[in-house]
Amino acid sequence: MTILVTGATGTVGRQVVRHLLERGAKVRALTRDPGRAVLPYGVEAVGGDLTDAAGLEGAFDGVTAVHLINFGVGYRPLANGRDIVALAERAGVAKATVLGGWQEGTLEPAVTASGLEWTLLRPTQFMANFLNDWGESLRTTGRVREPYGDRQSPPVDEYDIGAVAAAVLTQDGHGGRSYHLTGPEVLTARRMVAIIAEATGRDLRFEELTPDEVRREWSVPDRRPQLALFRAFAEIEGADETDLVESLLRVYGTPSEFATRLTGDVEQVVGRPPRTFAQWAADNARHFLPTGPR
Structure with missing residues (x-):
């Protein structure tokens, strides 16, 4: 086969x-x-x-x-x-x-x-996205500067997504199903930075920007973080810089029910709980160190 x-x-x-x-x-x-x-x-x-x-x-x-x-x-x-x-x-x-x-x-x-x-x-949100979104900033400044630090999501480890796909492709009983894959916990952006700090032993902090500060700073490409979400909007919507910044503010400020809801679908398919953000952060701590991979 x-x-x-x-x-x-x-x-x-x-x-x-x-x-x-x-x-x-x-x-x-x-x-x-x-x-x-x-x-x-x-x-x-x-x-x-x-x-x-x-x-x-x-x-x-x-x-x-x-x-x-x-x-x-x-x-x-x-x-x-x-x-x-x-x-x-x-x-x-x-x-x-x-x-x-x-x-x-x-x-x-x-x-x-x-x-x-x-x-x-x-x-839902891939844990791996934080390598691109936050890696450079945390390595060089020890800070993540974004809006809405209390926004919530249940990020999922890409390891678990792969495990679910492999199980479905090699087992029966999954036909006609739609699985909403999440991690085991709903976390704020602020809490995730704190978890990375614990994994690296560094003083890392989330600095919250106001919407107006985002509009001023992210409209300048050299001052914008390398957000996977920004790149996706740029490719999909073909919008100009101002429209993209406003779109991101709406996404961060009014997340959808899908983006914040916790499910048990990973465990249902693979028979074990999904990996935590703390486990993922420990495995990837080197990417957030000053001398880490770039």
């Missing part, structure tokens, strides 16, 4: 590959540049880009299950979901997981309307 993993070298894709190998599955990894892809021993690398369905046909040969992501470069939702699903069905793929992105595209409705045994994976 060969399982195709798209986005195999990405934050979540690497974890999907890891967990599938641990389950004894034969894994094929789709990547835009297979010659440069760093993959575990035994993984078959094939070239392809989800935004170009015409070049994907060979990737599905002999595949029985596939892990799909609903976005291409820059988090932009795929516009060719029906073509991708048609290729999978023609190749005889039986099962598919779909990892959602910032917004739904054409892939989810195409999959749910197909004959595939599908499962949608809808994670």
Whole structure:
């Protein structure tokens, strides 16, 4: 049984590959540049880009299950979901997981309307996002300067997302389900910085900006933090700087019910509680040290 993993070298894709190998599955990894892809021993690398369905046909040969992501470069939702699903069905793929992105595209409705045994994976905030969002600032200044320090979310470890995907792809009983994947606790941004401080042994602090301070500072690219959310909005919406800053203020100031609700879906699928933010911070503490990876 060969399982195709798209986005195999990405934050979540690497974890999907890891967990599938641990389950004894034969894994094929789709990547835009297979010659440069760093993959575990035994993984078959094939070239392809989800935004170009015409070049994907060979990737599905002999595949029985596939892990799909609903976005291409820059988090932009795929516009060719029906073509991708048609290729999978023609190749005889039986099962598919779909990892959602910032917004739904054409892939989810195409999959749910197909004959595939599908499962949608809808994670909340990735813990890994904080490596890009806060890493540079904490390494160099020991501070995170953002608005709404008491905003809440139940961030999920990418390790757990990969574990859920691998379980669904190798087990029965998950067809037609949509899993909202969260960590085990709802945390404020301020508390997460404190947890990273505990993991690193450093004096790290959250400094809250007012909305007006955000408007002044984040409208200047050189003074804006490297927020994954900002980059996603920039790619998806094509808005100007002012619109993007206002969009981010709305997201941070009025989070949706989906973004803050805690679920037990990870434990339901994998049979253990999801990893805590403290565990993730301890594993990644080196990224928040002054001499840490950049």
